[in-house]
Amino acid sequence: MKKYVCGVCGYVYDPAKGDSDNGVAKGTDFKDLPADWCCPICGADKSEFSPE
Amino acid sequence: MKDIYSAVKVSDHVYWVGAIDWTIRDFHGYTTPHGSTYNAYLVMADEITLIDTVKAPFMDEMLSRIKSIVDPAQIKYIISNHSEMDHSGCLPQVIDLVKPKKVFASVMGTKTLNELFHDQSEITAVKDGETLSLGNMELTFMETRMIHWPDSMFTYLAKDQLLFSQDAFGMHWATQERFADELPAANLEYEAATYYANIVLPYSPIVLKALDKVLATGWDIKIFAPDHGPIWRKDLGWIIELYKKWASQKPTAKAVVVYATMWHSTEKMARAISEALATAGIKVKLLSMNETHRSEVVYEVLNAGALIVGSPTLNNNILPQMADVMTYLKGLKPANLIGAAFGSYGWSGESVKDLEVWLKEMKVEIAAEAVSVKNVPDSDVLEKCAELGKKIAAELIRKTANS
Ligand SMILES: [Fe+2]
Ligand SMILES: [Fe+2]
Ligand SMILES: [Zn+2]
Numbered sequence: 001m002k003k004y005v006c007g008v009c010g011y012v013y014d015p016a017k018g019d020s021d022n023g024v025a026k027g028t029d030f031k032d033l034p035a036d037w038c039c040p041i042c043g044a045d046k047s048e049f050s051p052e
Numbered sequence: 053m054k055d056i057y058s059a060v061k062v063s064d065h066v067y068w069v070g071a072i073d074w075t076i077r078d079f080h081g082y083t084t085p086h087g088s089t090y091n092a093y094l095v096m097a098d099e100i101t102l103i104d105t106v107k108a109p110f111m112d113e114m115l116s117r118i119k120s121i122v123d124p125a126q127i128k129y130i131i132s133n134h135s136e137m138d139h140s141g142c143l144p145q146v147i148d149l150v151k152p153k154k155v156f157a158s159v160m161g162t163k164t165l166n167e168l169f170h171d172q173s174e175i176t177a178v179k180d181g182e183t184l185s186l187g188n189m190e191l192t193f194m195e196t197r198m199i200h201w202p203d204s205m206f207t208y209l210a211k212d213q214l215l216f217s218q219d220a221f222g223m224h225w226a227t228q229e230r231f232a233d234e235l236p237a238a239n240l241e242y243e244a245a246t247y248y249a250n251i252v253l254p255y256s257p258i259v260l261k262a263l264d265k266v267l268a269t270g271w272d273i274k275i276f277a278p279d280h281g282p283i284w285r286k287d288l289g290w291i292i293e294l295y296k297k298w299a300s301q302k303p304t305a306k307a308v309v310v311y312a313t314m315w316h317s318t319e320k321m322a323r324a325i326s327e328a329l330a331t332a333g334i335k336v337k338l339l340s341m342n343e344t345h346r347s348e349v350v351y352e353v354l355n356a357g358a359l360i361v362g363s364p365t366l367n368n369n370i371l372p373q374m375a376d377v378m379t380y381l382k383g384l385k386p387a388n389l390i391g392a393a394f395g396s397y398g399w400s401g402e403s404v405k406d407l408e409v410w411l412k413e414m415k416v417e418i419a420a421e422a423v424s425v426k427n428v429p430d431s432d433v434l435e436k437c438a439e440l441g442k443k444i445a446a447e448l449i450r451k452t453a454n455s
Contacts, residue, residue, distance in 0.1 A: 008257060008258060042202055043197040043198070043258065044257065
């Protein structure tokens with residue numbers, strides 16, 4: 001599973017860690033994040049992310 | 053001594069109680085030749101509320117302005133819309149002095165303020181969309197993450213139709229005038245654009261979202277009260293349209309040629325490229341990093357379609373002045389640019405390849421082959437430079453005709 005980086009603030013989504021603040025379990029692939037998930041630092045949409 | 057500073061009335065219940073910094077010239081790497089202001093606001097509601105504070109050395113000026121209206125000890129609430137030290141630097145001291153009932157910040161703001169000042173556990177987090185009653189009026193909070201920091205938020209006072217917009221719609225311009233309509237429009241546009249380019253530009257996708265979010269609230273806003281520069285109380289559409297234009301980063305038929313030079317070889321190339329661009333009908337800005345500040349470069353790039361960069365090779369590297377501006381530009385993420393590289397060298401010539409790496413990292417589309425010359429360019433080499441200029445011009449004309 002690939003890490004994805006936010007093009008706005010530089011936050012890296014790591015599937016191994018998930019995003020516990022927003023109810024995303026460890027081991028969740030970036031592609032499987034809900035469509036309305038956004039960057040936990042800056043609030044950017046999923047579309048602003050690219051593979052690291 | 054009698055206090056020399058006084059508050060300025062902004063609307064029925066709001067007073068400006070900020071500070072004017074006539075002398076600041078460097079704002080974390082952004083040069084501010086005309087100083088700045090740190091705006092704080094007093095809301096004279098049943099529960100008297102202070103919106104933001106000022107940079108630490110200016111606390112006395114702010115307190116003095118507050119005292120012209122009310123005893124600071126009467127302040128019940130303090131709102132921190134943005135944690136950056138130009139707005140929060142004196143917050144811990146003001147809390148100690150005023151002993152407000154409560155201090156509020158966004159969820160991210162409470163975290164940041166604790167990391168900046170430590171032991172600020174009494175600061176209460178407000179959520180996006182939450183309201184706070186001040187007795188006879190109400191504040192509404194809206195998260196605006198990354199405009200300018202993750203903690204940033206707007207606060208809306210419906211009673212006075214006034215939006216406290218912290219860094220947004222601001223500018224670094226020290227003036228005795230408090231309102232934008234008291235200042236010349238051309239200067240306002242220049243200062244607001246320079247500020248946008250140097251502070252807000254990387255967050256342009258978020259700016260567009262934030263503007264939509266504000267529109268979707270249905271708030272009938274009559275006043276923007278930012279944390280820097282003059283207050284907007286007339287024709288808000290003017291600054292909103294400028295923000296939309298800058299944030300959308302549509303390419304224009306303008307090229308910025310940025311270079312540094314050792315013995316004028318790279319400079320000769322830069323001038324040949326610029327002349328060819330201008331002859332082809334492109335607006336050109338030629339900026340020598342031997343003389344120009346990085347802040348001016350990003351201001352010019354803000355409304356450009358092409359970025360052409362030149363450097364001689366110094367000790368197997370680009371010149372440090374070029375490394376400076378490339379680092380700065382990369383961080384500010386100008387979008388939708390095409391570009392090319394050029395430069396002279398004495399024996400090894402790494403600079404042009406290095407500049408192309410910078411351009412690629414900045415997602416600038418390389419639209420012409422680089423020109424590189426050993427020592428001084430002759431007329432053949434300058435002809436190649438002109439070709440580079442023509443090629444960029446043709447591509448810019450094609451791109452801007454389509455958009
Ligand atoms: Fe800021
Ligand atoms: Fe600021
Ligand atoms: Zn982000």
